[in-house]
Amino acid sequence: MLKTAMEMDKAAIILKLLGDKTRLTMVKILDTHDCCVCEFVEIFKASQPSISQHLRKLRDVGLVKEERRGQWIFYSLNKTNEYYPFIQQLLNQLPSQDYKLKELEEQGTRITCG
Amino acid sequence: MLKTAMEMDKAAIILKLLGDKTRLTMVKILDTHDCCVCEFVEIFKASQPSISQHLRKLRDVGLVKEERRGQWIFYSLNKTNEYYPFIQQLLNQLPSQDYKLKELEEQGTRITCG
DNA sequence: TTATCATATAATTAATTGCTTATATACGCA
DNA sequence: TGCGTATATAAGCAATTAATTATATGATAA
Numbered sequence: 001m002l003k004t005a006m007e008m009d010k011a012a013i014i015l016k017l018l019g020d021k022t023r024l025t026m027v028k029i030l031d032t033h034d035c036c037v038c039e040f041v042e043i044f045k046a047s048q049p050s051i052s053q054h055l056r057k058l059r060d061v062g063l064v065k066e067e068r069r070g071q072w073i074f075y076s077l078n079k080t081n082e083y084y085p086f087i088q089q090l091l092n093q094l095p096s097q098d099y100k101l102k103e104l105e106e107q108g109t110r111i112t113c114g
Numbered sequence: 115m116l117k118t119a120m121e122m123d124k125a126a127i128i129l130k131l132l133g134d135k136t137r138l139t140m141v142k143i144l145d146t147h148d149c150c151v152c153e154f155v156e157i158f159k160a161s162q163p164s165i166s167q168h169l170r171k172l173r174d175v176g177l178v179k180e181e182r183r184g185q186w187i188f189y190s191l192n193k194t195n196e197y198y199p200f201i202q203q204l205l206n207q208l209p210s211q212d213y214k215l216k217e218l219e220e221q222g223t224r225i226t227c228g
Numbered sequence: 229t230t231a232t233c234a235t236a237t238a239a240t241t242a243a244t245t246g247c248t249t250a251t252a253t254a255c256g257c258a
Numbered sequence: 259t260g261c262g263t264a265t266a267t268a269a270g271c272a273a274t275t276a277a278t279t280a281t282a283t284g285a286t287a288a
Contacts, residue, residue, distance in 0.1 A: 008139055011208055016133025020276090021126040028122070037235060050277060052236055071234055071285055089203050094125055134246090151265060164247060166266055185255055185264060 006086055014083050017061060018090070022046065023054050027077065027087065029097050030064060036072040043100045063087070120200055128197050131175060132204070136160065137168050141191065141201065142211050144178060149215075150186040157214045177201070 006014075018024045022044055029035060029043075040051045055075055058064040065078045078084065120128075132138045136158055143149060143157075154165045169189055172178040179192045192198065 006207060006209070008135055008142070008208060008211070012133055012135040012138045014133075015129045015138065015204075019126055019128075019130025019133040021122055022276095024126045024129065025122055038233095047278070048235070049237080049279085053276075056236080068235095068285085073235060086204075086207050089207065090129075090200075093120060093200050093203065094122060095120070097122070136246095152263095161248070162265070163249085163267080167246075170266080182255085182265095187265060 006083070010083070011086065013061065014063070014086065017057060017063070018087065020054070022051075023058060024094070025097055025100075026054065026075075027058065027063065028091055028094050029100065030075060030077040031088070031091050032096075032098070033101060034067075034074045034076040035101075036069075036074045038072070039101075039104060040075075042104055120197065124197070125200065127175065128177070128200065131171055131177070132201065134168070136165075137172060138208070139211055139214075140168060140189075141172065141177065142205050142208050143214065144189060144191040145202070145205050146210075146212070147215060148181075148188045148190040150183075150188045152186070153215075153218060156218055 018027060025044070026035075026040060037048065037051055037055065040046075040055070041048050044051065055064065055066075059066065059075075061083070062078055062081045063083065064075050066073050066075050068074075132141060139158075140149075140154060151162065151165055151169065154160075154169070155162050158165065169178065169180075173180065173189075175197070176192055176195045177197065178189050180187050180189050182188075
């Protein structure tokens with residue numbers, strides 16, 4: 001057991017949040033790249049409110065943070081969050097999702113938000 | 115990323131399963147001790163069907179296995195499961211739940227199932 | 229200022245979850 | 259064999275979740 005053992009309640013809450021393919025993939029992507037909402041809409045082929053609501057859940061527990069850049073709001077992993085070490089180990093065992101961002105770049109969708 | 119990267123779908127399924135305090139605690143306990151159903155009923159102060167249903171979910175994805183010993187059915191972590199390395203890292207970050215078994219021993223409930 | 233784009237929020241609904249109650253199965257013992 | 263204990267399963271129900279549609283907010287650009 002690590003020094004920074006989490007409480008079971010909190011661990012379960014975090015795992016439940018990550019127990020959704022969309023949110024899990026979001027967090028995996030955000031671990032290496034900031035993204036704006038419209039990029040996620042493209043990546044997941046989901047509606048804007050649906051993406052927004054997923055992001056809100058992640059934000060509510062402090063896993064991600066938002067930052068407005070002009071017209072866009074960019075999300076990033078909150079690496080100072082107390083749970084970050086916990087999820088980091090978990091994310092390290094997942095395959096990179098960079099190819100999803102590559103696809104966006106190829107179709108030119110990512111550039112518009114930069 | 116480790117060599118044995120999991121698919122995102124499967125990771126999400128596992129995390130969702132573990133995103134429940136009862137199941138997460140069960141798995142944490144089973145990582146170090148086999149347990150029978152009646153012990154879990156005591157530990158979680160839950161109904162027998164409720165415990166049984168949680169165990170079934172864990173069994174359905176192969177995370178745990180059962181073994182009859184006389185009148186009792188003992189559950190254990192299936193450490194040959196392809197997902198075990200994934201959850202092991204996760205479990206290592208959680209506080210030991212051994213005190214729950216200690217409590218059972220003190221009240222004599224654990225012995226009866228031995 | 230007004231139109232437009234990006235995003236958030238609210239309300240509604242459908243699907244999923246976890247519990248309860250009731251019943252079935254399987255073992256051990258008299 | 260029949261009874262008690264341990265467990266599983268099924269059916270029903272309440273709570274939660276995730277999506278949709280509709281609307282609000284906030285920034286930019288004409």
